[in-house]
Amino acid sequence: MTRFRPKFLAALIAAFGHAAVLSAQETPLALTGAQLITISGETIEQGVFVVHRGKIVTVGPRGTAIPAGATTRDVTGKVIMPGLVDTHSHIGSPAAGDQSAPIQPDTRVLDAIDVRDASIQKAQAGGITTANIMPGSGHLISGQTLYLKLRDGNTIDDLLITNKAGRVAGGLKMANGTNSRRDPPFPGTRAKSAALVREKFVAAQDYRGKTARAKGDVEKLPARDLALETLVEVLEGQRVVHHHTHRHDDILTVLRLQKEFGFRVVLHHVSDAWKVPDEIAAAKAPCSIILLDSPGGKLEARDVDWKSGAVLEKAGVPVAFHTDDPVTDSRLFLRSAAFAVRAGMSRAGALRALTLTGAEMLELQAQLGSLEAGKDADFILLSGDPLSVYARVLETHVDGVKVFDRENEKDRLWATGGYGAGQPRAAHLCCFGTSEEAR
Amino acid sequence: MKIFTPHFAALVSLLVATAFAEDLAVQGETVHTMAGEAIRDGVVLIKDGKIQSIGPAATVKIPAGTRVLKAKVVTPGLIDAHTVVGFSGILNQPHDQEQLEKSAPLQPELRAIDSYNGRDPLVDYIRGFGVTTIHTGHGPGALISGQTMIVKTHPANLEQALLNPAAMTAATLGSGASADKGKAPGTASKAVAMLRAELIKTQDYIRKTKLAADKRPARDLHLEALARALDGQQPLLITVQRHHDILAALRLAAEFKLKIILDGVSDAALVLPDIKKSGFPVFLHPTMSRASGETENLSLETAAKLRKAGIPFAFQSGFESYVPKTRVVLFEAAVAAAHGLSQNEALAAITIDAAKLLGIQKRTGSLEAGKDADLALYDGDPFEYTTHCTGVIISGVVTDAQPR
Structure with a gap:
């Protein structure tokens, strides 16, 4: 939290001649003339878009009244759409669970993320304003994820989102298939993987029961267990499971466990989704999918296909996209939607998948995801059609603060790369390797 | 059913x-x-x-x-100037990875045609986007990993599809050439020293093969292959990323009068005059390649800078150790076209320019x-x-x- 009051800050900026805006506007900002892709409603040509004190105040057609005292910018010919929501990313190089055990719900990305990592700057350059930062997929349960607003933060606290329950917003990362398989104490087969997960959830049910029966009596309460406590949040529906899964049978295993324990789940990657769309639809499980340049690279991703977006959309399954950065590049996130459209998904569905549908998967749709x-x-300002290779993200704004400006020399380096753009970025590739057990 | x-x-x-x-x-x-x-x-x-x-x-x-x-x-039909498709198979399992043999740092005798799998699904995959010719073979990751070949992505028999069974000799400099821990080369200097020693040995072998029959050395497949790199029959394709390693490659080329192609070249923008002066062409890293480690300085705008400097170049899909198992050269050119290269220049770099640099322009690359x-x-x-x-x-x- 900053102790500087806005007025003082403004004076400070003026004094040092910085062009950078460090806080949301005290005066309203009106952007006029752009195409407004609202996502929640019709697209507005040459609209009026006004933000003030970190909130959107006006989204309307040409001629809509602009508040008195507003700073007005003519952005005719440009496109404005909501900031992109990346439902699965590893920016900030987080790690949660270690190699000591396959189930570690007590570990938190919160305690492991570097908010100064270049990957976060690059994500802003790609138009991403909200991201679900996940630990890797090398565990059955690898830890607690974090939903972040990609503000220019000094500490992790500056990027956090507080959810309705007053808790730091985030989910729980789970995985099945081959990534979480290796030598003991990790499971060696798929059945063993499921058995270990069931065992832990049964323990959490028991813990929840004991806690309830104790009715607050300290003498009767079970000893506090951070892992089980987290799983109780999952059982109570307060924490969504983000489940890495690829193969069709692994997808069905997730749905089977979900049914048994009643947790809420978002399926991630879901390479074989196009083989079992009806089963996914019946379970009402939303899917966060990835679109890769080619299939393969690991056995489970052999059949990954751009058509999954279209197939799932047709089956009535909510679809969002993710970068899985560094697996795909945050700066090119828009490309995912374009490829989904190429393979048959509706344009409206694909644009929604980049924004509002993703927000729904993170339970943030009430506050973000649409204009x-x-x-x-x-929101982001684009030079043209978001699905065109030639379109560029010109500006990215979070809570009314411009966090990326392509006109700014430093920001531009994040957008294009070049000498120095990689310096603070540590290579964090969770899954390199050639053998099946390698993650 | x-x-x-x-x-x-x-x-x-x-x-x-x-x-x-x-x-x-x-x-x-x-x-x-x-x-x-x-x-x-x-x-x-x-x-x-x-x-x-x-x-x-x-x-x-x-x-x-x-x-x-x-x-x-x-x-x-599009041309991918450098790939490992057909060698690094779609599954990424030990049985379908043929692009790198790590038993020794220098193995120029490894022929590409002896392990190319033209029926790997990735060959079909890239062809589906218009890629009709690939320069593929032994990949980066060893000082000299082996030879490369040029082949059409035709699903029919190899004889019909082959354009050049022994196109280039694949080398790597910089930390990418490092052998496993404790083995040589372990540093960039050691890699250059080893390569120089081997080329000197090859010069000697070439000299001796011209002696009278009874004084000629026994046939040596290893040196025979290196001799073809030395006399320019099979240019040395040097994968190199850092600016100082690029200069090391140029130094090596000058010393042995080698015909080389600079491959990858993430730091190209830092040493444009040196590359230009050398006259050697560039097979640029995939535009969307991951920026980390040796490649941390790569830029989406390097292609445009090469073009502006008048350095001949072509695009490649490169090598991925993980996901995606291959890139598609069309998409790499597309992103460069969105970052300063004109559409026609980008298209040329995956058709006629690539054909010229691969020496197949009489067969393909233009209509x-x-x-x-x-x-x-x-x-x-x-x-x-x-x-x-x-x-x-x-x-x-x-x-x-x-x-x-």
Whole structure:
């Protein structure tokens, strides 16, 4: 939390001649003339878009009244859409669970993320304003994920989102298939993987029961267990499971466990989704999918196909995209939607998948994901059609603060790369290797 | 029960593909010949696998009964200047990874044709986007990993598809050449020292092979292969990323009068004058390559800078150790086209420019009478994400007709 009051800050900026805006506007900012892709409603040509104090205040057609005293910028010919929501990313190089055990729900990305990592700057350059930062997929349960607003933060606290329950917003990362398989104490087969997970959830049910029966009596309460406590949040529906899964049978295993324990789940990657769309639809499990340049690279991803977006959309399954950065590049996140459209997904569905549908998967749809008055002023300014290879992200705004400006020399380096762009970025590739057990 | 399983469909497509080339006419609203201006409303006539004639529709008469294919945009079949497709298989399991043999740091004797798998699904995959020719083989990761080859992505027999069975010798400098811990080379200097020693040994071998029969050395496959790199028959393809390692490669080339190609070259923008002065061409890293470690300085704008500096270059899909198992050279050129390169320049770098740098320009790379009928058909700007490749023709055979 900053102790500087806005007025003092403004004076400070003026004094040092910085062009960078460090806080949300005290005066309203009106952007006029752009195409407004609202996501929640019709696209507005040459619209009026006004933000103030970190919130969207006006989304309307040409001629809509602009608040008195507003700073007005003519952005005719440009496109404005909501900031992108990446439902699965590893920016900030987080690690949660270690190699000591396959189930570690007590570990938190919160305690492991570097908010100064270049990958976060690059994500802003790609138009991403909200991301679900996940630990890797090398565990059955690898830890607690974190939903972040990609503000320019000094510490992790500056990027956090507080959810309705007053808790730091985030989910739980789980995985099945081959990534979480290796030598003991890790499972060696798929059945063993499921058995270990069931065992832990049964323990969590028991823990929850004991806690309830104790009715707050300290003498009767079970000893506090951080892992089980987290799983109780999952059982109570307060923490969504983000489940890495590829093969069709592994997808069905997730759905089977979900049914048994009643947790809420988002399926991630879901390479074989196009083989079992009806089963996924019946379970009402939303899917966060990845679109890769080619299939393969690991056995489970052999059949990954751009058509999954279209197939799932047709089956009525909510679809969002993710970068899995560094697996795909945050700066090119828009490309995922374009490839989904190439393979048959609707344009509206694909644009929604980049924004509002992703927000729904993170339970943030009430505050972000579309251009609507009252929502957070998270938006991007594009040079053209978001699905075109030639379109560029010109500006990214989070809570009304410009966090990326292509005109700015430093920001531009994050967008294009070049000498120095990689310096603070540590290579964090969770899954390199050639053998099946290698993650 | 479904009769048309994917395997059956694949079999049918193979049977079709092995059929003789048929006479075809391809009509394009825009035909990028890459030999002069694009032709509006153009026709390419194909006979016996070759381009018979090409020109505006008004000037090219299509013989009655000829099968006609239509497309919005027609380009020459695309060329991937450097890949490991056919070597690094789709599954990424030990049994399908043939691109790197780590038992010794210098193995120029490893021929590409002895392990190329033209039926790996990734060959079909990239062909579906219009890639008709690949320069593939032993990959980066060893000081000298082996040889490379140039082949059409034709699913028919290898003999027909081969353009050059022994194209180049693949080398790596910089930390990418490092052997396993405790083994040489372990540093960039050691790598150069080892390569110099081996080339000197080769010079000596070449000298001795010219002596009288009884004084000639026993045949040595290893040195024989290096001799072909030394005399320029098989240029040395040096994968190198850091600026100082690029200079080391140029130093080596000057010392041994080598014909080299700079491959990868993430730091190219830092040493443009040196590269330009050397006269050597560049096979640029995939535009969207991951920036980390040796490649941390790569930029989406390097292609445009090479072009501006007048350095000949081509695009490649490169090598991925993980996901995705290959990139698609069309997409790499597309992103460069969105970052300072003109559309025509980007297209040239995956067609005629690549053909020239690979020495196959007499066969393919542009749409001209007498050249192989290698064509790619699109329903819009080939670089746009949402455009589909609607057809692929290799040596007059329609290999793909499903929009991709």
